Amino acid sequence: MDELNDEQIQALLEKGINPATDLFSAAEQEQVDQYSSLFQTLKNEPQYDLPANFASKVSYRIEFKLKRRSDLKFNLFAALGMAAGLIIAYFLLSIIKVEIGNQFLLTVFKFKWLLLIGTMLLIGTLVIDQKVVKQTIA
Amino acid sequence: MLNEKEIISRVLRGDFRAFEMLVKQYQKLVFYVVNRLVHQLQDKEDICQEVFIKVHLSLHKFQFQSKLSTWIARIAYLTTVDHLKKRKTEWLEDHPEQLANYNFNDDSPELQLVKKDTSAYVNKLIERMPMQYRTVLTLYHLNEFTCAEIEQITGIPEGTVKSNLFRARRLLKEKIEHNLKNE
Numbered sequence: 001m002d003e004l005n006d007e008q009i010q011a012l013l014e015k016g017i018n019p020a021t022d023l024f025s026a027a028e029q030e031q032v033d034q035y036s037s038l039f040q041t042l043k044n045e046p047q048y049d050l051p052a053n054f055a056s057k058v059s060y061r062i063e064f065k066l067k068r069r070s071d072l073k074f075n076l077f078a079a080l081g082m083a084a085g086l087i088i089a090y091f092l093l094s095i096i097k098v099e100i101g102n103q104f105l106l107t108v109f110k111f112k113w114l115l116l117i118g119t120m121l122l123i124g125t126l127v128i129d130q131k132v133v134k135q136t137i138a
Numbered sequence: 139m140l141n142e143k144e145i146i147s148r149v150l151r152g153d154f155r156a157f158e159m160l161v162k163q164y165q166k167l168v169f170y171v172v173n174r175l176v177h178q179l180q181d182k183e184d185i186c187q188e189v190f191i192k193v194h195l196s197l198h199k200f201q202f203q204s205k206l207s208t209w210i211a212r213i214a215y216l217t218t219v220d221h222l223k224k225r226k227t228e229w230l231e232d233h234p235e236q237l238a239n240y241n242f243n244d245d246s247p248e249l250q251l252v253k254k255d256t257s258a259y260v261n262k263l264i265e266r267m268p269m270q271y272r273t274v275l276t277l278y279h280l281n282e283f284t285c286a287e288i289e290q291i292t293g294i295p296e297g298t299v300k301s302n303l304f305r306a307r308r309l310l311k312e313k314i315e316h317n318l319k320n321e
Contacts, residue, residue: 042279
């Protein structure tokens with residue numbers, strides 16, 4: 001019988017067949033034993049370094065991220081809602097009386113810097129908040 | 139054993155307890171993939187977290203066309219490869235001719251220290267192998283994926299997976315044999 005080569009020995013062990021020892025020469029048996037021991041060693045689990053609370057850490061991180069995202073959406077919608085409210089108010093007042101509409105528009109323009117600074121502050125706070133949260137939970 | 143379908147539908151309904159169970163079930167699988175490809179300990183945990191965040195984000199796309207473990211292992215593999223590409227110092231693309239002719243260099247002092255402990259010695263030897271060898275050895279022996287599943291995870295053709303597995307094991311066996319003869 002021809003001697004088993006490396007490929008054949010590996011194939012046998014992959015299939016989980018532990019060849020009968022009396023069929024082989026001493027040299028062949030040595031090769032089979034070495035491969036068999038290697039296959040066992042390769043199954044040994046390496047040192048596991050993740051913390052015990054890893055699953056809750058990941059879950060908390062995602063939960064926090066989603067909450068922040070919904071807060072951000074809410075704040076942006078609030079800002080958009082305010083802008084839309086002003087536009088709707090202007091149109092409604094213009095329908096009632098054009099002068100009142102124009103007066104409303106003039107009043108809004110009078111406080112344009114206040115509105116602009118308010119919006120910038122809101123967006124700035126949201127951006128800083130997101131950055132701080134990202135660093136905290138990282 | 140988790141009922142995958144039930145747990146996925148619970149996660150998709152926003153149940154974070156179910157997601158924690160899913161993480162607990164697959165964290166070892168993800169860790170083994172990441173651990174063999176990345177050396178920095180802090181990076182390993184960060185990548186594992188990133189993998190599960192991606193799993194949570196894309197779970198609605200999972201169509202049960204493969205096993206959930208295969209799908210998660212693919213995310214883990216691709217996330218780790220992306221990380222290595224960003225840190226160009228660690229990223230070594232394995233060229234086929236380099237892979238075929240790969241051989242271990244002389245033992246480093248670190249390897250000499252663990253020679254008596256076969257398991258630790260084999261792990262150290264695997265750490266020094268090209269990435270494709272490390273990947274197939276881990277996925278096949280540690281995570282118990284088939285060669286076809288390894289193809290799905292890594293995108294490496296099944297035939298190449300088989301030959302890489304064969305060569306990697308032969309290299310390890312020869313190195314251990316050589317050490318035993320020198321003792």
